[in-house]
Structures are given as C-alpha cells and as structure tokens.
Amino acid sequence: MSAVLRATGIVKSFGEREVLRGVDVTLARHEVVALIGASGSGKSTLLRCLGLLEPIDDGQIFLDDQDISDPRVDANRVRARLGAVFQSYNLFPHLSVLANVTLASRVVHRMPRRAAEARALSLLDRIGLADLAREHPDRLSGGQQQRAAIVRAIATDPEVLLLDEITSALDPELVGEVLELVRQLAADGATILMATHEMSFARDVAHRVVFLDAGTIVEQGPPSEVLVAPREPRTREFLTRFTT
Amino acid sequence: MTDTPPARAAHEPSALELERRAYRRRRSRQSVLVAIASSLALAIIVWATVINTPGWAVVQETFFNPEIALTALPRVWDGFLLNLQVLGLSIVTVGVFALLLATLRTLRGPVFFPVRVVVAAYTDIFRGLPFIIVLFLFGFGLPTLTNTRIPPIVLGTLCVTLTYSAYVAEVIRAGIEAVHPSQRLAARALGLGYVQTLRRVVLPQALRKMTPPLMNDFVSMQKDVGLISILGAVDAVRAAQTVTAQTYNFTPYVVAGILFILLAIPTIRLTDWYTARLRDREQAGSLV
Numbered sequence: 001m002s003a004v005l006r007a008t009g010i011v012k013s014f015g016e017r018e019v020l021r022g023v024d025v026t027l028a029r030h031e032v033v034a035l036i037g038a039s040g041s042g043k044s045t046l047l048r049c050l051g052l053l054e055p056i057d058d059g060q061i062f063l064d065d066q067d068i069s070d071p072r073v074d075a076n077r078v079r080a081r082l083g084a085v086f087q088s089y090n091l092f093p094h095l096s097v098l099a100n101v102t103l104a105s106r107v108v109h110r111m112p113r114r115a116a117e118a119r120a121l122s123l124l125d126r127i128g129l130a131d132l133a134r135e136h137p138d139r140l141s142g143g144q145q146q147r148a149a150i151v152r153a154i155a156t157d158p159e160v161l162l163l164d165e166i167t168s169a170l171d172p173e174l175v176g177e178v179l180e181l182v183r184q185l186a187a188d189g190a191t192i193l194m195a196t197h198e199m200s201f202a203r204d205v206a207h208r209v210v211f212l213d214a215g216t217i218v219e220q221g222p223p224s225e226v227l228v229a230p231r232e233p234r235t236r237e238f239l240t241r242f243t244t
Numbered sequence: 245m246t247d248t249p250p251a252r253a254a255h256e257p258s259a260l261e262l263e264r265r266a267y268r269r270r271r272s273r274q275s276v277l278v279a280i281a282s283s284l285a286l287a288i289i290v291w292a293t294v295i296n297t298p299g300w301a302v303v304q305e306t307f308f309n310p311e312i313a314l315t316a317l318p319r320v321w322d323g324f325l326l327n328l329q330v331l332g333l334s335i336v337t338v339g340v341f342a343l344l345l346a347t348l349r350t351l352r353g354p355v356f357f358p359v360r361v362v363v364a365a366y367t368d369i370f371r372g373l374p375f376i377i378v379l380f381l382f383g384f385g386l387p388t389l390t391n392t393r394i395p396p397i398v399l400g401t402l403c404v405t406l407t408y409s410a411y412v413a414e415v416i417r418a419g420i421e422a423v424h425p426s427q428r429l430a431a432r433a434l435g436l437g438y439v440q441t442l443r444r445v446v447l448p449q450a451l452r453k454m455t456p457p458l459m460n461d462f463v464s465m466q467k468d469v470g471l472i473s474i475l476g477a478v479d480a481v482r483a484a485q486t487v488t489a490q491t492y493n494f495t496p497y498v499v500a501g502i503l504f505i506l507l508a509i510p511t512i513r514l515t516d517w518y519t520a521r522l523r524d525r526e527q528a529g530s531l532v
Contacts, residue, residue, distance in 0.1 A: 053433055080435025090430035094448045104434035107444060152434070 004029050004191050005050060005160050009059035012045055019045045021215040022059070027160060027193055032186045034202035034223070035195040037212035038238060043195035044087075046212065047162045050193070051084050063159065080108045083158030087165045089149045091137035097124070098133040101152045109156055116155075123151045127181055143174030147181050154185065161185070163194035179205075199242045203227050211235045309495045316487040316496035323483030324503050327469045330397055330479075334404040334465065341405055342412035347442070349417055363413075370410035375468055379403050383475040396477030400469070408465050415457045419450035452522050459515040463508050470504060480504070 005027040012020040019042045027033055035043050048054040050061060052068060052075045061069040068078045091100050098120055105116035124130045127147050129140075137145050146166055153161060163182065167175040179201050186192060186205050196202055202209055202223055209226040211219045211234075219232045230236045257265070294300060348356070349363045370378070383399050423446050431441040473482035480503060484496035 051433060053429060076432075076435055076437045079433060082433070084430075084433035086426065086430065086433075088426060090426045092427065092430070092445055092449075094452065103431075103444060104436065107440055108435040156434070 002029055003027065003062070004064060005193070006062040006065075007050060007059060010046065010049055010056055010061070011058035012042075012049055012054065012056050019215050020049065020056075023212070023215070023217055025050075025193075025210060025217065027191055029191055030189045031208065032190075032192045032206050033194070033208045033210055034206035035193060035210050035212060036197070036199070036202060036238070037195075041212045042215045043212055044164050047084070047164045047193065047195055050160075051082050051162050052078055053084070076108075080104065080156065081159050083153030083156070083161045085146070085149050085153050085161070085163045085166050087168050089137070089142075089145045089169075091145055091149055091152070093137055096134050096136055097129065097140070097148050100137065100148065101133075101155050104152070104156050120151070120155055123155060124148070127151065141174065142170045143177045146170060146174075146178045150178070150181055150185075154190070159191060161190055161192045161194075163192060163196070165195050165197065167196070167198060197242075199227060199239070211238065213238070305493075307494050307498055309493055312487070312491055312493045312495040313499050315491075316484065316499050319483045319487060320480050320496055320500050320503065323478050324480035324500070326397065326477060326479045327472070327504075328507075330400040330404065330472060331466060331469045333397070333401040334408065334469070335462075337401060337405040338408045338412055338465070341409040342416055345409060345413035346416035346420065349413070350420055367410040367413055370407050371414070373407070375403070375407050375471060376474065378407050379471060379474050382406065396472060396475045399475050400472035400477060400479075403472070403475075404465060404469060407468075408461060411461050412458065415454050415461060416450065418457075419454035420446055422453045423449045452519075455515060455519055455522075459511060463511055466508050466511065467504050470500070 003026045005025075007023065007025050010020050010023040010025075011018070023042070023046055025033075025046070035046065037043050045054065049056045052061075056069060059069065060067055063078060063081065067073070068075075091097075092103070095103065098117060101120040101124065102111075102113070102116040105111040105119070106113055111119075121130055121133060124133050129144060129148060129151070132140060132144065132148075137148065140148065146169075150163075150166070166182075167178050170178060175198070179198060182192070182194070182201075183205055194206075206223050208220060209223045210217055211226060211230075211232075213234050219226055219230060219235045225231075226235065227239065230239060297303075345363050345367065348359050349367075351359065382403050386399065386402075387394050420442075427445055427449065428441055431445040436444065470479065470481045473479050473485070476482075478486075480500040481497075484500040487496040488494055
C-alpha cells in the first residue's frame with residue numbers, strides 16, 4: 001500500500017504548552033485509521049495540522065510524496081484536496097444545505113453550478129437528505145447536519161478525509177446514522193483518519209488504531225491488538241474507562 | 245433512512261383546548277379595549293395641555309400655518325430632491341469605501357501594518373470630528389485648494405462619505421469579527437482562499453449581524469444630508485430657510501422636517517421586515 005498522507009516528527013505548541021511532541025503517522029490509500037486518546041491528548045490538533053489548518057512548529061507532512069508543509073506550497077490548493085469534518089458540523093448557516101455542499105465545487109474547483117448541484121443532489125439522495133437540500137442547516141437535526149457536513153467534505157472527492165470527533169456533539173440515537181455513513185464511505189474505499197471516542201466503531205471499521213497520549217503516539221496497530229490486547233500500560237488504562 | 249415524521253390525521257381539538265382558546269380570545273379582546281382606552285386618555289391629556297398653553301395660538305401661526313406650508317412645499321420639495329441625490333450617491337460611495345476600510349483593517353501580516361495603522365487613524369479621526377466641521381473644512385477647503393468650483397452635490401457626497409465611512413467601517417469590522425472562527429475554519433478546510441472565505445462565508449453572515457446598526461447609521465445619514473445646506477447648496481433646509489426669510493414664518497422648516505421623517509420611516513420598517521425574514525429562514529422554532 002502506498003502512503004497518501006505521511007507526517008514525520010510533527011511538533012506543535014500553543015504558547016508554552018507543547019501539544020504534539022514529534023508525531024509520526026502514515027495513512028495508506030483506502031485505509032481507515034482511528035485516532036484515539038483522552039481529551040487534550042492532541043487528536044484534534046494533529047488533524048488540524050495535517051489539514052494545514054494550523055501551522056506546525058516542526059516536522060514534515062507529505063501528501064502523495066509532496067511536502068505540503070513547505071511554506072512555498074499553495075496551502076489553499078492542498079486543502080482543496082483534503083476533506084475535513086468537525087465536531088460541531090460548522091455548516092454555513094446562511095446557505096442552504098445544497099449551497100453548503102456545492103460551495104467548494106463551484107468556488108474552488110470552478111465546476112458549473114448545474115453539474116455541482118446534480119452531483120450534490122445525488123450524494124444527498126444516497127443518504128436520504130435530498131428532500132432537505134433547499135433547507136437551511138438550522139432546520140435539520142444534529143445527525144442530519146453532521147451527515148450534510150460529511151457530504152460537503154466528500155463532494156469534491158478529497159484524497160483524505162479528516163474526521164474530528166464527528167459524533168461527540170450528537171445524542172446517542174443520532175450517532176448511529178452518522179457512523180453508518182462513515183462505514184459506507186469506508187466500504188467505498190475512502191481514505192479516512194478519524195479522531196473518535198466510539199471504540200466499538202473503531203474496532204469494526206478501522207484498519208488501524210493509533211493511541212495518542214500527551215502529544216505522542218504510544219501504541220498503534222490493528223484494532224484486534226490495540227483495543228483488545230494492548231501492550232502498553234497507558235493504553236490499557238485509557239481503555240478501561242470505556243469497558244466499565 | 246426516513247427524515248420526515250409520518251403524516252398526522254386531522255386533529256379535533258378537545259373540549260379543554262376549545263375552552264382555553266375561548267379564554268385566550270376573551271383576554272386578547274380585553275387587551276385591545278384597554279389599549280384603545282389608555283391611548284385615548286393620553287391623547288386627550290396632551291391635546292388639552294397644549295391647547296391651554298398661553299403661547300399656543302402664536303406657535304400654531306408661526307410653525308403650523310397651512311397656507312405657508314402649501315406655498316413652501318414645492319420649493320422645499322425641489323431642494324429635497326438634491327438631498328435625495330446626495331443620499332443616493334452616498335449610499336454607494338459609503339458602502340464601497342467603508343467595506344474597503346473594514347477589509348484593510350482586518351488584513352493580517354506584517355506587510356499590512358502601515359495600512360492597518362492608517363485605517364485605524366482614519367476611523368478615529370472621522371468618528372471624532374463633528375460632521376459640520378468636516379463640511380466646513382472640505383466644503384470650503386477643497387475648492388480653495390484646487391481653485392475650481394466644485395458642484396455642491398459632489399462636495400456634499402464627499403463629506404458624507406468621509407464621515408459615514410468611518411462609522412460604517414467600524415460596524416462592518418465588528419460584524420466580521422462576530423462571525424465564529426469555526427466558520428472560517430470550515431471554509432478554509434474546503435480550500436477557499438482568504439478573500440473567497442471573506443466574500444462567501446464571513447461577509448454574508450456578518451451582514452445579518454450588521455443590519456440593525458447599519459440601518460441606524462443609514463437613518464442618521466438620511467438626516468445629516470440636510471446639513472449640506474452649509475455648502476450653499478439649495479437643498480430642502482436651505483429652501484425652507486429662504487421661504488422663512490421671506491415670510492417671517494417657521495412653517496417651511498416643519499415641512500422640511502416632515503419630509504425627512506417620511507424618508508426615514510420606510511427604511512426603518514424595511515429593516516424590521518428584513519431582519520424578521522432572515523430570522524425566520526435561518527432559525528427553526530420560535531423564541532419565547
């Protein structure tokens with residue numbers, strides 16, 4: 001498997017606080033990687049750094065072997081090749097769901113409106129949101145909003161999807177519909193790096209689990225090993241909070 | 245996945261609900277009657293007080309003389325058209341210039357440091373300077389400086405623009421900063437550039453937050469346009485002044501005042517309607 005996204009020695013501090021202390025992470029094409037760890041362990045920061053939404057203090061990030069952490073690289077063009085979904089959806093409240101989904105296609109990728117809308121509608125139709133395409137996001141439930149946000153991220157066929165705790169703001173009954181969509185995307189061959197607290201989902205869907213603690217990767221491997229029989233005591237300690 | 249609830253059969257209200265509705269109707273009828281009574285009472289008190297003021301007869305003659313109002317109206321109206329022209333031009337120039345100022349002030353990066361300082365100084369100065377002084381300085385200074393006669397409509401628009409752009413730029417800047425940073429983040433994550441994000445995501449949302457204060461500035465601008473009479477322009481105020489000088493009667497000023505009020509009311513109503521419509525569209529449910 002060839003690496004789509006590869007990061008080496010990522011360091012990131014906010015003021016005095018060092019959030020990432022030299023993180024190496026690789027993502028192969030069609031691979032689904034779950035990033036687990038306690039709140040404040042650096043999961044969100046790592047995702048933001050990889051998505052070029054936060055400048056890094058050291059290290060390198062490669063997308064298809066191109067060093068995207070090089071300041072001479074046009075960050076906008078790199079971001080256009082990545083998809084990101086956030087914990088609080090971040091849909092644009094002044095735009096309809098359809099306009100949210102087509103914004104990047106039309107403005108960044110210069111796709112004609114008709115083509116962009118046709119594609120968006122077929123994507124929305126697949127997840128049962130086509131009827132709500134003309135509504136503004138506030139009329140949708142949390143689960144619907146988050147699914148719309150995922151569709152917005154995949155509408156431009158990104159090479160990598162960065163999902164940042166996308167179910168953390170949802171009621172338990174709405175979590176399922178969002179995870180089901182991620183499961184479908186994974187089955188369709190998307191390359192996904194997701195920070196999550198849904199351990200059973202990580203076990204079912206992820207090819208690899210990465211455990212982040214205090215800004216370093218403590219342990220990684222297939223879910224059957226990391227989640228079931230962790231080698232490191234810190235991983236074990238973290239996981240006990242989920243099994244009880 | 246189904247996202248719509250199943251259709252409900254037509255519901256017959258229960259006896260309890262019917263009784264509640266009847267009670268609410270009685271209550272609202274009562275409220276209307278009380279409101280009418282209290283309004284009438286207030287009107288009578290005001291009327292009786294004013295009529296019995298010793299100088300009322302003289303005031304009525306010098307400020308509310310219908311004949312003079314009628315003779316003054318055509319001239320005041322002609323002048324008012326000039327105010328409207330200056331206003332119309334100013335809406336465009338203030339809009340463009342203020343947006344430019346606000347955008348310049350939000351630019352980041354060390355290169356733009358001098359730009360930010362100049363813009364900050366500009367807004368400070370022109371918000372602090374009384375409008376009438378701006379009119380004197382630019383209205384009389386500029387023709388002297390260029391040694392040409394500049395039409396009052398141009399000078400008036402220029403002065404209104406200089407002053408009001410400073411106010412409006414601050415409103416726009418506050419509106420831009422009031423948009424949650426996560427919105428910028430989401431836009432940038434989609435690959436939108438700085439300017440695209442500003443235009444497609446931040447400004448449209450900022451505009452909704454800005455509408456009330458912006459309209460407030462607009463209403464204020466509508467009446468300050470009346471000050472261009474200082475420049476020698478024959479606007480509504482100057483026309484009223486001329487008629488007053490001929491008749492020794494202040495009614496023309498009242499006529500001009502009424503015209504300005506009539507101009508402001510639609511704007512105010514339009515603002516209310518527009519903000520209500522935006523709220524309806526973007527917000528589900530009602531506020532208690």
